[in-house]
Amino acid sequence: MVYSLFSLLSIRLSNDLVRVLGLVLVCMATAHSTFAQRTYLVHSHNDYAQELPFWYAYSNGASSIEVDIFLKDGKLYVTHEEHEIVEGRTLETLYLDRLESLVLSGELREVQLLIDLKSEAYATLKKLVEVLGKYPSLTKDDKVKFVISGNRPKPDDYKKYPDFIWFDHQNLDELDTIDLSKVALVSVSFKNFTVWNGYGRMTANDFRAVSQAIQKAKSSGRPFRFWATPDTRTAWARLARLGVDFINTDEPALATQYLSSLDKNTYRLEKAREVYTPTYAYDKNAEPKNIVLMIGDGNGLAQITSAMIANRGHLTVTGLKNIGLVKTASHDDLITDSAAGATAMATGNKTDNRAIGVGPNGETLTNLISVTKEKGFNTAIVTTDAIYGATPSAFYAHRVERDDTPGLVKDLNNSGLDLFIAGGQNEESTIGNVFNPKDLNSFETLSKPTAIYLGDNKAPSMKNGRGNALPKSVGLALNALSAQKEPFFLMVEGAQIDNGGHANSTSDIVEEMLDFDQTIAEVLRFADANKNTLVVITADHETSGFGIVGGDVKEGTVQGDFLTVDHTGIMVPLFAYGPGADIFNGVYENTEVFQKIVSALKL
Ligand SMILES: [Zn+2]
Secondary structure, X not given: OEOOOOOOOOOHHXXXXXXXXXXXXXXXXXXXXXXXXXXXXXXXXXXXXXXXXXXXXXXXXXXXXXXXXEEEOOEEEEOOOHHHOOOOOEHHHHHHHHHHHHHHOOOOOOEEEEEEEOOOHHHHHHHHHHXXXXXXXXXXXXXXXXXXXXXXXXXXXXXXXXXXXXXXXXXXXXXXXXXXXXXXXXXXXXXXXXXXXXXXXXXXXXXXXXXXXXXXXXXXXXXXXXXXXXXXHHHHHHHHHHOOOXXXXXXXXXXXXXXXXXXOOEEEOOOOOOOOOOOOOOOOOOOOOEEEXXXXXXXXXXXXXXXXXXXXXXXXXXXXXXXXXXEOOXXXXXXXXXXXXXXXXXXXXXXXXXXXXXXXXOOEOOOHHHHHHHOOOEEEEEEEEEOOOHHHHOOOOOEOOOOOHHHHHHHHHOOOOOEEEEEOHHHHHHHOOOOEEEOHHHOOOOOOOEEEEEEXXXXXXXXXXXXXXXXXXHHHHHHHHHXXXXXXXXXXXXXXXXXXXXXXXXXXXXXXHHHHHHHHHHHHHHHHHHOOEEEEEEEOOEXXXXXXXXXXXXXXXXXXXXXOOOEEOOOEEEEEEOOOXXXXXXXXXXXXXXXXXXXXXOO
């Protein structure tokens, strides 16, 4: 159980700021992720230069907004330079009136306006105090935190200004000596400490200098901001993690969105799982007797890599030496779904998305279960999906629509499948006529055909307590199948890695992939004990365009990022082990998975 509270400051000012900045205390309680979830605040740098000043940053969640002003002819113009002044663009029209309209409609959230004085400090500030005097709804109770930056009076003069005027102090060396009672923010230029461009890492020396500056600034008890920072995702994340309170950016919408998912996208595995090292003591020229096809749904290379990093650099699957890359496009789309992806591997034919075991014209395709059955094999499916899910059903059914559950169940009952361990108990009354239901805990021998349910629809996710049900099911299935005199074909699916991708959840991806890897270990142990089993491990497609943008192998931490909530068209890896594994090396279409299995078995 881990929880964290966001806290900014410990002094009197802290309460004000926590309120002013509208911080929500985030309590995250989870037994799985050990990564604290915090709220990071975004500062819209040079906000007046946005196409829609104030509104763009404000509506996208920026907590601090910067406006440069210049006093000319008694007006406070919004501009960086005097010669760029545009009539009508004043502090009132672009900022104060907009803020006031929010007060009037009751929609103002707490926000800091960082006013950067570009003209002489004392005269501009005098005018500013006069102008703000016309907006009591904004100045009352620090509704808006007005913080003066740029040209400022001497620190000794800060306290001569009204209560609603605060200052941005820009000298770290003076923090110990000046009166901080009117200082609401400490800011310095990032360039004083490093030339880092926001890609990769700072040098160790620069990192130390930057960290020390942050510590020094924060020891004042005031929130801290760097300006002149690199404006990349890497920089936002690095500075946020270092404790910078306001992340400086010209892209407030992107930065707010990115930082709001930074901690959610980061996962740390508390304790590494044991991995199994295969012996390679099989005769690679022998003909395999049995075949185990393992499909990680949505299990791309990044999914595997993330689990490897979380597991301190080691997985069972990464100990394998016969490796292929599989092209996953379906017949009608570059991006396949699980139905077409599984149909390609189960039948050797490309079909349209949503189709199960039929071709693009609805024609029935011969699948691996019927091919192997015909040769006297026992056949079995173990999956964490429902037995009528798209991936398992492509191995036994023939339907043009993956959601035709009654049709799939009918095909299941006619398939001759000898064993399944899967979710889908909600269809037990229709399935149960044909299959003998058994309990996983007492399952030892095959009394054909056998059904064991892991849940109503899908089996529970790892996060919801599935525990070791998948590796255990596969172990029991292998025992029962190998006790028969016939050879066997077993399809195993780690179905819920895909769900982690669709949910853009790094933790779900890692936990489901690690469970799949534990299951792979179970199969490889069996293969090593029997030396007659070909094991093929692959995926139907990648899900979410998952990428790894940070982390630490020693700590088991992974920071992921996502392109989409859908599947992608990137090739997926394939690993093979056992007699016949060599033929799986190379780059090929998913339909060749079927053909290679058939040719390895000399069917
Ligand atoms: Zn999917």
